[in-house]
Amino acid sequence: MHGTVDTNPIDDQAAQWVAREDRGALAPDEVAERDRWLAADRRHFGAYARAHAVYARTGRARALGSADRVPHTRVQGPRPRLQWAMGLAATLCLLALGVHEHSDAGDYHVTHKGEILRVPLADGSAVTLDSGAAVRVHYTDARREITLLRGEALFDVAKNRARPFVVTARDTAVTAVGTSFSVSLNEQRTHGVEVLVREGIVDVATASGAVAPTRLLANHRALANRSHGIRIETVGHDDLDQQLAWREGMLSFNGDTLSVAAAQFLRYSDVRIMIDDPLVGSRRIVGLYSANDPLGFARSVALSLGLEVDQQGNDVWLRTPHNAFHSAPRSLQ
The missing domain is CATH 3.55.50.30 (Phage tail protein beta-alpha-beta fold)
Structure with missing residues (x-):
């Protein structure tokens, strides 16, 4: 049985606006209400643009909402054109459709320079890829396996204790049940693998299992490399938001x-x-x-x-x- 992900209410509200727009033109009072919501908080604009990108990527509005999540699938043929104006979302040129490839080894999701992409996964989890990131998604009945091939990604994990969610980056493995955390291979900033926990708890260990897992709580960071092993640091709430500002x-x-x-x-x-x-x-x-x-x-x-x-x-x-x-x-x- 699949769990449900603890979703961001701002992202959910943005998804609802996009779904409403796709059903037909908004009435003048709805347009005014939407614009007031967008102007109320800078994060609303970023979430709204991300929701547009997700809709265009999947071709289905139900991929946006937490109540009706579907697997991220490859769309054949021309993508459906939305009936609402794209000008607002287009101003965030960082948000793009990315690339999705499928093979027997799993699904590959890639963003190129300047692209940011949020991908809903089959179990209700979601992964947000930063510019120039690449991941491989491979699910089995026993495990949900993600390999971060390059760049940085944020993982919002649906709870399912019987089916661990494991992200591997080089020789570091991060295991979660239901949480929100990011993993980065950004050498310029981290000089190794960085794990940043926004919500919940994760275990950080070497992929080989040679080192016992280190428990990492919310508002903590793990820096892992071969020279010093796994080092844990506390991260303030404001600092954490700044670290994840790339989502916006x-x-x-x-x-x-x-x-x-x-x-x-x-x-x-x-x-x-x-x-x-x-x-x-x-x-x-x-x-x-x-x-x-x-x-x-x-x-x-x-x-x-x-x-x-x-x-x-x-x-x-x-x-x-x-x-x-x-x-x-x-x-x-």
């Missing part, structure tokens, strides 16, 4: 160096932030920025750090004023 198409920095931030933006855009001065690259920043606007980010940090911006095609250079007209190009990658 945002990037959050809290004391990160400018070089690290520039590399993060490159995961979402072909516009490259270039730095040729190590002292500039080591400057630390704090803030929340739109992931698909590296130029806006560059201009903002230039203003706050006393730097100058020089855009040359897809390259955006950040330099101190006395170096602004002297170029010794060196890519961040």
Whole structure:
């Protein structure tokens, strides 16, 4: 018997709006009500755009709601066109349809640069893939197995004690029954595998079983790599939300160096932030920025750090004023 997932009420409300829109044009008072809901909280807009992406991906509104979840299936032929305007959701260009492939080894879900995708799974769970992420989903009667092949993903797990939900990333295995957690292979930030628990409890261990599982509670992070094993850290609620800001198409920095931030933006855009001065690259920043606007980010940090911006095609250079007209190009990658 399948369990049910503890869903995010904001995502559920967004799904209901998309389903209502698909049934027919909204009345003027409904449009006003929807727009008030969108304006009430920045998270509402992100959830609404994600819901549009999920509907377009599956071709069925019932894939959006918690009450009527269906397996994520490959749609044959042209996808149905929605009757409502897509302008609002299209402004979040980070949200896209991704790629789905099926083989005997499982279902593969992939996002390319600039894409974020929420995929409902057959058991009522869901996985949200960050830009440039890839997962393999393989379910058996005894286990629900996910392999994170690259990037970062958030897992909202339906409760089923008889059928563990196991995410493997390199030589790290994360086992959950019903919870919400993310797993990241983002080397630039984590230098290994990072597990971040938003709700519930997970066990973190080596995939081989050579090390006894480490219990990880909500608002905790595990950092696993071969040099130091599994290290546990406490994460504040606000910090946790910032870590998962990518779900809303945002990037959050809290004391990160400018070089690290520039590399993060490159995961979402072909516009490259270039730095040729190590002292500039080591400057630390704090803030929340739109992931698909590296130029806006560059201009903002230039203003706050006393730097100058020089855009040359897809390259955006950040330099101190006395170096602004002297170029010794060196890519961040």
